[in-house]
Amino acid sequence: MWLYYFQLGLRSLRRNPALTALMVLTLAVGVAASVATLTVLHVMGGDPMPHKxxxxxxxxxxxxxxxxxxxxxxxxxxxxxxxxxxxxxxxxxxxxxxxxxxxxxxxxxxxxxxxxxxxxxxxxxxxxxxxxxxxxxxxxxxxxxxxxxxxxxxxxxxxxxxxxxxxxxxxxxxxxxxxxxxxxxxxxxxxxxxxxxxxxxxxxxxxxxxxxxxxxxxxxxxxxxxxxxxxxxxxxxxxxxxxxxxxxxxxxxxxxxxxxxxxxxxxxxxxxxxxxxxxxxxxxxxxxxxxxxxxxxxxxxxLKVVGNDNRLSAWLAFGFLLLCLVNAIGLLLAKFSVRAAEVGIRRALGASRREIFRQFLVETGVVGLAGGALGLLLAFGALALIARQSKELTVVAHMDWAMLAATFALAVAAAVLAGLLPTWRACQVTPALQLKSQ
Structure with a gap:
């Protein structure tokens, strides 16, 4: 069933490519800014010899x-x-x-x-x-x-x-x-x-x-x-x-x-x-x-190797990600609101609110995966620009496997979090009202 919901999500995203591209780009920019800043902070504040x-x-x-x-x-x-x-x-x-x-x-x-x-x-x-x-x-x-x-x-x-x-x-x-x-x-x-x-x-x-x-x-x-x-x-x-x-x-x-x-x-x-x-x-x-x-x-x-300025930069980057999430919530609300008729028909045919919720949540997860892939590319570009500023920044501006995994996890989690309200609103559609309007 989850695979079926995933396929539905892909089809839904292809119906309105402009809106889909805008959602993915909004999420990717926020993820790239936060991940690039967090990567530098992660390297600067990491344990250089964790075993001893x-x-x-x-x-x-x-x-x-x-x-x-x-x-x-x-x-x-x-x-x-x-x-x-x-x-x-x-x-x-x-x-x-x-x-x-x-x-x-x-x-x-x-x-x-x-x-x-x-x-x-x-x-x-x-x-x-x-x-x-x-x-x-x-x-x-x-x-x-x-x-x-x-x-x-x-x-x-x-x-x-x-x-x-x-x-x-x-x-x-x-x-x-x-x-x-x-x-x-x-x-x-x-x-x-x-x-x-x-x-x-x-x-x-x-x-x-x-x-x-x-x-x-x-x-x-x-x-x-x-x-x-x-x-x-x-x-x-x-x-x-x-x-x-x-x-x-x-x-x-x-x-x-x-x-x-x-x-x-x-x-x-x-x-x-x-x-x-x-x-x-x-x-x-x-x-x-x-x-x-x-x-x-x-x-x-x-020695304050990671200073308060570095931590403040990370918080500002996550604040920017939060702003991007708010924009993504608005886009998802607009996207799901025009599908009220589809939800009403599915509910009339026997689909439960839980199944509708799962379907739309998987769809937001697909947006998160796409945003993570694009965000990863943007993060690499941002790190490359940071590395060109000085030799010292070249040392810290690189991404390890942990941050690579964190990028996708953050993107999917952010998309799912942004999709909770729109998905919940979609589940509240009354089938009778939608069928009368058709």
Whole structure:
């Protein structure tokens, strides 16, 4: 019977193609606007590592002075990075399954090829745990070892794009490359690695939706060479001059991540609190502010990666969809009202109100499917226009299978919702009155 109603719906839509096209277009425009906006919001606010994001934590310690401090203030006003002293101590503490400090690096790369001039590249200096912690995919070779961390070895992992630029399709593992004027040996090459958002390097990096890093060198190697870092630095006062002065200061300029065992958050929090108490006995951390741990999703919320403006845009898009639904309701009322005679005859021949209701509801569902198909095409077009605005928007303006299914579900649900009132009105037709008028 449902198939029969579906066939009736198709025939009905062909009777008045202009009105049908107007209904489908109205629904498609509303669906496309809401789905395109929702897709961008879905990608921006998605969990980049759903299987382990609850076990990755950013620790924050407030090492600022008492002057100007208001207890219980907004935690977002606090520093979002650690000092070198705290980062080094947490690395040596050995807590969690893995741990890494991360510093941004802007460096001059001097290729061995005579046809390539030196150029600037941007990377990070983490520890060896970084690659396993964030599951970076390797195309060639591997990362460096903890022994390389301890020695501050001059080894480097290249991104796929930089390796292709320097060596083409050849495997460059074992080659030497001049970075910042020092000879680094290539230990590995990553496969293309697009994490959305790039949660591990938002503060001081290329942003949550920026391009991937060009290269990775050991944290200790960068410090050993006293290389200038790339990123934000927050100091409560001028540090002692020189690189060692920066290392000894309370300036915050290093990102830090822990990976805990399942259920290990409480142990990490206890360790962080004990560490802060120990540092206070040494005369540091005078504010006695709460020590905080943020997992991946909490960190994205803390940094407001998806801002209120993005959420407002989504609500406005759904408001536009509601306006389109109101228009669709009016068109369906007009369409069904001219079929009162048909409904009266069917009722006189024995069709129940329930059967009439099913028939017209299936017909609105057919409109929804057509509107979903057209809305999907319009949504792809809207996302393509969004992606052309900037490289960052290119990362978020793409539709996955979940949003693809949601497009059709939203279109059919919207059409059925719009058809409830017109369908109910059609079911109220009195057969006797319609037969007398014929």
């Amino acid at each position: 994001s609850a076990r990755l934590f950013v620790p924050l310690l407030d090492n600022g002075p008492l002057q100007g401090y208001t207890p219980g203030g907004d935690p977002r006003q606090r520093d979002r990075q650690l000092s070198y002293r705290d980062a080094s101590n947490l690395l040596r503490g050995g807590q969690g399954e893995r741990r890494t400090a991360i510093i941004g690096v802007a460096a001059a790369v001097a290729p061995a090829r005579p046809d390539l001039a030196p150029f600037a590249a941007y990377g990070v200096a983490p520890t060896s745990d970084f690659f396993a912690m964030f599951e970076a995919p390797f195309r060639h070779g591997q990362g460096w070892s903890p022994a390389d961390d301890a020695a501050g070895a001059d080894v480097v992992v290249l991104s796929a794009a930089l390796a292709e630029k320097l060596y083409g399709t050849a495997n460059p593992v074992g080659q030497r490359l001049s970075i910042m004027g020092f000879a680094y040996q290539v230990s590995g090459v990553l496969a293309p690695w697009q994490v959305v958002p790039r949660f591990h390097r938002i503060v001081g990096g290329r942003g949550a939706f920026g391009e991937e890093e060009d290269f990775f060198i050991p944290f200790a190697s960068m410090v050993r060479h006293q290389s200038e870092h790339y990123g934000s630095t927050n100091c409560n006062g001028p540090p002692t001059p020189g690189y060692q002065g920066l290392l000894d200061s309370e300036c915050t300029w290093i990102q830090f991540w822990f990976e805990s065992a399942p259920g290990g958050r409480a142990a990490l929090q206890a360790y962080l609190d004990n560490y802060a108490d120990e540092q206070r006995r040494l005369g540091r951390l005078p504010r006695h502010a709460p020590n905080r741990l943020y997992n991946v999703m909490e960190w994205l919320e803390f």
